[in-house]
Amino acid sequence: MRIEVLKSKIxxxxxxxxxxxxxxxxxxxxxxxxxxxxxxGEKVTVVNVNNGERLETYxxxxxxxxxxxxxxxxxxxxxxxxxxxxxxxxxxxxxEKAKQFKPTIIFPTxxxxxx
Numbered sequence: 001m002r003i004e005v006l007k008s009k010i011x012x013x014x015x016x017x018x019x020x021x022x023x024x025x026x027x028x029x030x031x032x033x034x035x036x037x038x039x040x041g042e043k044v045t046v047v048n049v050n051n052g053e054r055l056e057t058y059x060x061x062x063x064x065x066x067x068x069x070x071x072x073x074x075x076x077x078x079x080x081x082x083x084x085x086x087x088x089x090x091x092x093x094x095x096e097k098a099k100q101f102k103p104t105i106i107f108p109t110x111x112x113x114x115x
Contacts, residue, residue, distance in 0.1 A: 006103040007091035008036045010069075012049065013108050015083045017070035024073025027062035028087070032069075035114055037104040042089055046075070049084040067112030
């Protein structure tokens, strides 16, 4: 049996941009991506703490060191600049391996930098 478990989480990042007329995705500062063990193209769930919206999209690299967290395309309608979001990815693995697996969770500063 395989189950889906939490793989990576960026807990309480701030939306810095929302670009409606851009090919859909979420742009994340490459420093945050690496710290959270996320890769470009990876599917993520974005949970907006401010309004309760949840959406699924994929990650693209944002400019390193900028703190960028930008919702692109139609997802831009789901958040305002300044909203706090939780970005989550999951992995599918065998049940026994999942019992031992430890996810990567990061807690960025209020300006989306690594502590």
